[in-house]
Amino acid sequence: MAKAPVLTPRDIDFPRWYQDLINKAELADNGPVRGTMVIRPYGYGLWERMQQEMDARIKEAGAQNAYFPLLIPQSYFTREAEHVEGFAPELAVVTHGGGKELEEPAVVRPTSEMIVNDYFSKWVQSYRDLPLLINQWANVVRWELRPRLFLRTTEFLWQEGHTAHATQDEARDFAAHIHRKVYEDFMVDVLAMDTVAGRKTVKERFAGAINTLTLEGMMGDGKALQMATSHELGQNFAKAFNTRYLSKEGKQELVWQTSWGSTTRMIGALVMTHGDDNGLRVPPRLAPVQAVVLAIKGDDAVLAKVREIGDRLAAAGVRVRVDDRTDTPFGRRAVDWELKGVPVRIEVGPRDLENNSAMLVRRIPGGKEPVALDALPGMLPAILEEDQALLLTQSRERRESRTVDVTTIEEAVEATAAGGWARIPWASLGEEGEVKLAEHAVTVRCLVAGDGSVPDTDDAPGNVAIVARAY
Amino acid sequence: MAKAPVLTPRDIDFPRWYQDLINKAELADNGPVRGTMVIRPYGYGLWERMQQEMDARIKEAGAQNAYFPLLIPQSYFTREAEHVEGFAPELAVVTHGGGKELEEPAVVRPTSEMIVNDYFSKWVQSYRDLPLLINQWANVVRWELRPRLFLRTTEFLWQEGHTAHATQDEARDFAAHIHRKVYEDFMVDVLAMDTVAGRKTVKERFAGAINTLTLEGMMGDGKALQMATSHELGQNFAKAFNTRYLSKEGKQELVWQTSWGSTTRMIGALVMTHGDDNGLRVPPRLAPVQAVVLAIKGDDAVLAKVREIGDRLAAAGVRVRVDDRTDTPFGRRAVDWELKGVPVRIEVGPRDLENNSAMLVRRIPGGKEPVALDALPGMLPAILEEDQALLLTQSRERRESRTVDVTTIEEAVEATAAGGWARIPWASLGEEGEVKLAEHAVTVRCLVAGDGSVPDTDDAPGNVAIVARAY
Numbered sequence: 001m002a003k004a005p006v007l008t009p010r011d012i013d014f015p016r017w018y019q020d021l022i023n024k025a026e027l028a029d030n031g032p033v034r035g036t037m038v039i040r041p042y043g044y045g046l047w048e049r050m051q052q053e054m055d056a057r058i059k060e061a062g063a064q065n066a067y068f069p070l071l072i073p074q075s076y077f078t079r080e081a082e083h084v085e086g087f088a089p090e091l092a093v094v095t096h097g098g099g100k101e102l103e104e105p106a107v108v109r110p111t112s113e114m115i116v117n118d119y120f121s122k123w124v125q126s127y128r129d130l131p132l133l134i135n136q137w138a139n140v141v142r143w144e145l146r147p148r149l150f151l152r153t154t155e156f157l158w159q160e161g162h163t164a165h166a167t168q169d170e171a172r173d174f175a176a177h178i179h180r181k182v183y184e185d186f187m188v189d190v191l192a193m194d195t196v197a198g199r200k201t202v203k204e205r206f207a208g209a210i211n212t213l214t215l216e217g218m219m220g221d222g223k224a225l226q227m228a229t230s231h232e233l234g235q236n237f238a239k240a241f242n243t244r245y246l247s248k249e250g251k252q253e254l255v256w257q258t259s260w261g262s263t264t265r266m267i268g269a270l271v272m273t274h275g276d277d278n279g280l281r282v283p284p285r286l287a288p289v290q291a292v293v294l295a296i297k298g299d300d301a302v303l304a305k306v307r308e309i310g311d312r313l314a315a316a317g318v319r320v321r322v323d324d325r326t327d328t329p330f331g332r333r334a335v336d337w338e339l340k341g342v343p344v345r346i347e348v349g350p351r352d353l354e355n356n357s358a359m360l361v362r363r364i365p366g367g368k369e370p371v372a373l374d375a376l377p378g379m380l381p382a383i384l385e386e387d388q389a390l391l392l393t394q395s396r397e398r399r400e401s402r403t404v405d406v407t408t409i410e411e412a413v414e415a416t417a418a419g420g421w422a423r424i425p426w427a428s429l430g431e432e433g434e435v436k437l438a439e440h441a442v443t444v445r446c447l448v449a450g451d452g453s454v455p456d457t458d459d460a461p462g463n464v465a466i467v468a469r470a471y
Numbered sequence: 472m473a474k475a476p477v478l479t480p481r482d483i484d485f486p487r488w489y490q491d492l493i494n495k496a497e498l499a500d501n502g503p504v505r506g507t508m509v510i511r512p513y514g515y516g517l518w519e520r521m522q523q524e525m526d527a528r529i530k531e532a533g534a535q536n537a538y539f540p541l542l543i544p545q546s547y548f549t550r551e552a553e554h555v556e557g558f559a560p561e562l563a564v565v566t567h568g569g570g571k572e573l574e575e576p577a578v579v580r581p582t583s584e585m586i587v588n589d590y591f592s593k594w595v596q597s598y599r600d601l602p603l604l605i606n607q608w609a610n611v612v613r614w615e616l617r618p619r620l621f622l623r624t625t626e627f628l629w630q631e632g633h634t635a636h637a638t639q640d641e642a643r644d645f646a647a648h649i650h651r652k653v654y655e656d657f658m659v660d661v662l663a664m665d666t667v668a669g670r671k672t673v674k675e676r677f678a679g680a681i682n683t684l685t686l687e688g689m690m691g692d693g694k695a696l697q698m699a700t701s702h703e704l705g706q707n708f709a710k711a712f713n714t715r716y717l718s719k720e721g722k723q724e725l726v727w728q729t730s731w732g733s734t735t736r737m738i739g740a741l742v743m744t745h746g747d748d749n750g751l752r753v754p755p756r757l758a759p760v761q762a763v764v765l766a767i768k769g770d771d772a773v774l775a776k777v778r779e780i781g782d783r784l785a786a787a788g789v790r791v792r793v794d795d796r797t798d799t800p801f802g803r804r805a806v807d808w809e810l811k812g813v814p815v816r817i818e819v820g821p822r823d824l825e826n827n828s829a830m831l832v833r834r835i836p837g838g839k840e841p842v843a844l845d846a847l848p849g850m851l852p853a854i855l856e857e858d859q860a861l862l863l864t865q866s867r868e869r870r871e872s873r874t875v876d877v878t879t880i881e882e883a884v885e886a887t888a889a890g891g892w893a894r895i896p897w898a899s900l901g902e903e904g905e906v907k908l909a910e911h912a913v914t915v916r917c918l919v920a921g922d923g924s925v926p927d928t929d930d931a932p933g934n935v936a937i938v939a940r941a942y
Contacts, residue, residue, distance in 0.1 A: 029590065032547070033577050036540035038590055041605065044537045066515045069507035070541075070579075070610055070626050071563070076503070089570050092542070094579065096564040097625075098614030106504050108541075108565065108579070119500065119509055128798060134512065139541055139610065143569030154568075155541050327599060 006335060009277045014221040019149070021271055025280050025339045028149045028267075035147035035154030039264070042340055045288035046267055047157065051137065053190045053286070054159060054262065057182040061174075063133040063161055068115050070139070071106035076114040079240040083113060086207025090142040092154075108141040113208065113237055113259055116162040121243040124164055124255060130245055131174065132164040132255075150268030151225070151471050158263035164243060164255040171256035172211075172232055176454070178260045179213040179230040187227055191266070192283035192391035193217050193273050194399050195227055196466055197454055198446025203434055206259075210234035213454060216445040216466065218399040219272035222419030224445045224468035227269055228262035268471075274391055280341030281364050283391050284384035290319045291380060292342045293358075294333060296349035298326030306348050309358070309373065316377035318384075338363060343387050344380065364390055403466075409433050412467050413440045421445070426463040434465075442467055477806060480748045485692040490620070492742055496751050496810040499620045499738075506618035506625030510735070513811055516759035517738050518628065522608065524661045524757070525630060525733065528653040532645075534604040534632055539586050541610070542577035547585040550711040554584060557678025561613040563625075579612040584679065584704075584730055587633040588712040595635055595726060597717045602645070603635040621739030622696070622942050629734035635714060635726040642727035643682075643703055647925070649731045650684040650701040658698055662737070663754035663862035664688050664744050665870050666698055667937055668925055669917025674905055677730075681705035684925060687916040687937065689870040690743035693890030695916045695939035698740055699733035739942075745862055751812030752835050754862050755855035760813045761790045762851060764829075765804060767820035769797030777819050780829070780844060784817075787848035789855075809834060814858050815851065835861055874937075880904050883938050884911045892916070897934040905936075913938055 027043035209231035402420035450462030498514030680702035873891035921933030
């Protein structure tokens, strides 16, 4: 008789599988205010590792962290017309503070362009103050009518970068650097996620930007997910806030700006990219716990041995946890670590002690084999790198095998309905075709150049639109 | 002719000196919504270092990080009577979301006991789930009528720990562990701040706690500042949220809880403890920049040399920055680093190159001397540790020299008005005396036992009250 599945299988109901996994792997719970979430310790551990890796790359790019207020006067939101139109329907508004109605309501930040630019206009005086490269890690609130944990939540955590430059070229280069050298590098190298780097169409651009660069990932069901975006803001906000600098030539000039963000949505992407019917599979370079050493039984010799193995693996640079909670049945703990997607389990019972061996269980390729304990610390780093590479390969193969080249809107709709992406020449789609696709809940995820690079304009010859259903 | 001071001298106007320093060292700005603040990159760099050091200690204590929602249904605040009474006057309330009035208003969290306990009651089922040790790094909002940057702000950043235990003893021990081994260890060892560890009187306790442990620091003007608190919550919140566990004996029992927090206020404390009339002095173990290497002039040989020194110091494990912004006058940059309190400046000009030497300027003890460049990487670690120790000694000497033993309320008021602390037997002060002190804006900062330890009860024989004016 087959074992009852722990999760709803993906083939039967992908959204339900996702909810089951988030719940049973203890990643997050729904919050009491609609659309909010509680990120549980294991889910937050994934986010902490994402923060560490991203923060290092952001600092390497020259940006410094700072912190701007959560509450923004409502009047600020009228300053940049497109921006306010984009965000108005999603705002949460504080009308009372300290027991009184406020003279001016305050908006809980949905993003910080408005308040950051208020300060940039004070801090930037001369060309010596440029480039000004700022990042913040913060929570934001955008009222969400159809919430889904990690993917669409009323409150989410993110980093948002905001920069000011002397020239348009510098701003453009910096937005591109963040796009490829920070975001894409992180996603490919750490998250083991194959992504497509491209530019958004005018319709899909960030409200207030002159260009939005994006990374799009294909999820396990063939839908697309926008992983992170980097925007050229041109001088739109500089004009709204009169952010000027004295040039070397002694002239007052408006700055050129960028902004860029990535969010806790990446945790949802991780689940939907690498998860299988047994749970999550965490790429080893990201994993807060790369290996767990389990005591099968609670006798003293076994407990001493698992602790010793834990110490030896930690000394070898492996992020390891010892599971000696032998008052919980071993089978339940094994299933739990499988759900949580820890790359390697090392299981130790009384009989293993005699042989000085342990059972090595690999979550990512699957399979188990007995290994000599003395060999373990030397073996693990290579195993973890092998598993990291396998996840990236699987992600790439999925995208390649489920993307088709098409020439008509009908073919594009058909391909995406079957659970995949379509590539269609932008010249034959165009903005009118984009509107037609929307009627089928299909969107242009991004434009890429014929050679796969990121095009400089929407209408460059040979541009191809990647179209898909999306989260 | 004396140089005009960069800051208002402390002796002339301490609060104005504080504001000047925060502003000129570029630590923070006032936000547009009253009482909020923008933490600028240099100020945020201090906070990031505080977070790193604290987070390591919190994890060492066994707690895991998680994240709870910013928005809490207003009705939750009625569940614990004392707690709601304590926080009601400070709440910020969201009444509109997504363009509509909300059915139930949501409170922007002033602290998270209410929402954390809602989930603890779901997550805790059996004794196997205990202790449950959670921490979160987050922003909170408490409407502030008399704001002062870092010290009292409507929004601030903090960590808040929340734990649940099987027994009262375990909860008490954990609250004490956080108090001494996390908070006090961090403050003494990293912030180089002498603090007094004690318990709060009933009047000064956290709303909803059965015991509040505190660390109190003496600022440069002799006033006290509460640095961090750790609370035993007893079963107050467990009762309000019906948080029970199945004991080993098969009985349903209420959990025992703690909560504990420390905030961006510590940045204000750092300024007021170690700052002098020339600016901040940052303890080397905390300092995001321990040494700055300045190019006095912009010729190629000097620029190459400062970069080389920077690389060598970084290789020696020093957190170093190279200042090669020679389009800004050297004098202005030197004053700026002095204001920012970077412990060591290494100044290199064309003449230094000939001698293969540099000028070493020490911010903490003061003074400058030429040093051989080759000796520098070897010298610096010992110099930084010496400066770290000096700051702690100065902080301790200030507290000791400005604390007096008194026996009457009149003497206590006199001592605190003169800019210091008074120690008075709790038996001769009592709750009535505490009320009288309040008429003079003097508060009992904490109770300590006769031998300097933290007493187990307010009324233990020999308890001494530390009384002071406070921030």
